[in-house]
Amino acid sequence: METDRISLRPRRLTGAGVAALLALGLAGCGGDDEAAPGGVAEAAAAPDGAGAPQVEDAWARSSAAGQTAGAAYLVLVGGAEDDRLVGAAVPPEVAASVELHRTAAAEGAAGATTMQEVDGVDVPAGATVAFAPGGYHVMLIGLAEPLVAGGSFPLDLTFAGGAARTVTAEVRDR
Amino acid sequence: MTPLHDRPTRPRRATLAALALGLALACGACGGGDGGAGAGADAAEPAVAGIRRDPPPDVSAVSLPDAAAGGASFATVAEEGGLLLVYFGFTNCPDICPTTLADVRAALAGMAAPDAGRVGLAMVTVDPGRDTGELLTGYVRSFVADGHALRTDDDAALRGAATAFGADYVVEPAGAGEPEVGHTSHLYAVDDRGRLVLQWPFGTSPDDMRADMEHLLAGAPA
Numbered sequence: 001m002e003t004d005r006i007s008l009r010p011r012r013l014t015g016a017g018v019a020a021l022l023a024l025g026l027a028g029c030g031g032d033d034e035a036a037p038g039g040v041a042e043a044a045a046a047p048d049g050a051g052a053p054q055v056e057d058a059w060a061r062s063s064a065a066g067q068t069a070g071a072a073y074l075v076l077v078g079g080a081e082d083d084r085l086v087g088a089a090v091p092p093e094v095a096a097s098v099e100l101h102r103t104a105a106a107e108g109a110a111g112a113t114t115m116q117e118v119d120g121v122d123v124p125a126g127a128t129v130a131f132a133p134g135g136y137h138v139m140l141i142g143l144a145e146p147l148v149a150g151g152s153f154p155l156d157l158t159f160a161g162g163a164a165r166t167v168t169a170e171v172r173d174r
Numbered sequence: 175m176t177p178l179h180d181r182p183t184r185p186r187r188a189t190l191a192a193l194a195l196g197l198a199l200a201c202g203a204c205g206g207g208d209g210g211a212g213a214g215a216d217a218a219e220p221a222v223a224g225i226r227r228d229p230p231p232d233v234s235a236v237s238l239p240d241a242a243a244g245g246a247s248f249a250t251v252a253e254e255g256g257l258l259l260v261y262f263g264f265t266n267c268p269d270i271c272p273t274t275l276a277d278v279r280a281a282l283a284g285m286a287a288p289d290a291g292r293v294g295l296a297m298v299t300v301d302p303g304r305d306t307g308e309l310l311t312g313y314v315r316s317f318v319a320d321g322h323a324l325r326t327d328d329d330a331a332l333r334g335a336a337t338a339f340g341a342d343y344v345v346e347p348a349g350a351g352e353p354e355v356g357h358t359s360h361l362y363a364v365d366d367r368g369r370l371v372l373q374w375p376f377g378t379s380p381d382d383m384r385a386d387m388e389h390l391l392a393g394a395p396a
Binding site for chain 1: 265266267268269270272273275276277279280308309310312313315316317341342343344346354355356357358359360376377380
């Protein structure tokens with residue numbers, strides 16, 4: 001399971017560069033590499049104690065009218081040992097279910113991207129794994145109500161090593 | 175349409191390479207724009223962040239029903255002196271589509287009002303099975319107040335439109351779950367003659383989009 005994000009910032013692309021970029025279906029994360037001033041860096045008291053991954057800057061994009069699936073993004077910071085994010089959940093008043101997804105190249109459609117559900121995301125010890133637009137995201141399926149910028153909701157994360165984290169995801173327009 | 179095969183968790187490298195080669199061939203001389211490629215470019219023309227196709231495809235014949243206008247036909251041509259941004263996506267897309275359209279909204283918000291007013295947005299749904307006209311209209315207009323919601327049940331028309339732009343899409347029924355949809359994630363800019371003058375890959379910053387749009391609007395085609 002790949003855990004590193006390829007970060008690209010396209011400027012001028014040759015034909016081959018365009019082709020490679022489209023085929024991979026990946027692109028640089030949108031513009032501002034924001035060190036979000038209001039970013040949340042929470043380490044909720046974990047049942048297992050020290051060493052488990054931390055979760056930072058959890059946020060979800062505000063949803064458009066009629067949008068039934070939302071996306072949340074965050075940064076995982078590896079702990080003392082290799083671990084793996086294996087589950088995520090939100091209250092039913094936010095969404096009906098939650099899955100982990102990765103945007104990737106679509107087979108069968110040239111230069112297209114699609115999403116693949118993943119059953120987990122490795123978080124190596126000490127590594128930083130970022131969920132960002134165009135890469136990994138926490139898909140919120142069946143939004144109970146629109147996500148409005150300025151709001152927030154709790155996001156529960158479960159790791160293979162046994163840790164559980166609850167963080168507050170802020171809803172932002174970008 | 176070739177059905178998708180069992181999907182591995184990781185795309186096969188050989189398949190990616192094949193896609194890359196196929197797309198490179200299909201794209202022809204997709205070149206990065208640095209001013210010299212297009213006809214009539216002057217020596218002082220600044221670079222654009224987006225991708226210029228050479229020659230720019232003619233998409234003036236592409237016409238689809240605009241659900242935001244009661245289904246009236248809408249041709250993918252900008253208003254005079256303006257630009258039309260065209261995007262192929264679907265409303266159940268949680269990541270790529272909302273990100274791109276939010277970036278468009280941010281780019282337009284950074285432009286002076288007269289310039290922003292000359293830019294239109296048309297979203298074409300590649301998933302008409304789930305995207306009703308009403309749903310698509312509301313969705314597009316969440317991002318741009320007078321956006322066009324292009325939707326057709328005629329798959330040949332939809333495919334023809336996508337192909338004219340060099341875009342591709344696939345909608346695969348996924349057993350008991352929701353369909354799996356893949357679509358080219360570029361954003362296209364069309365001028366008032368129906369020429370696809372620039373396109374931005376997913377992830378292009380709003381600042382780059384804005385600068386490119388201002389550049390295109392200022393150098394209104396001679």
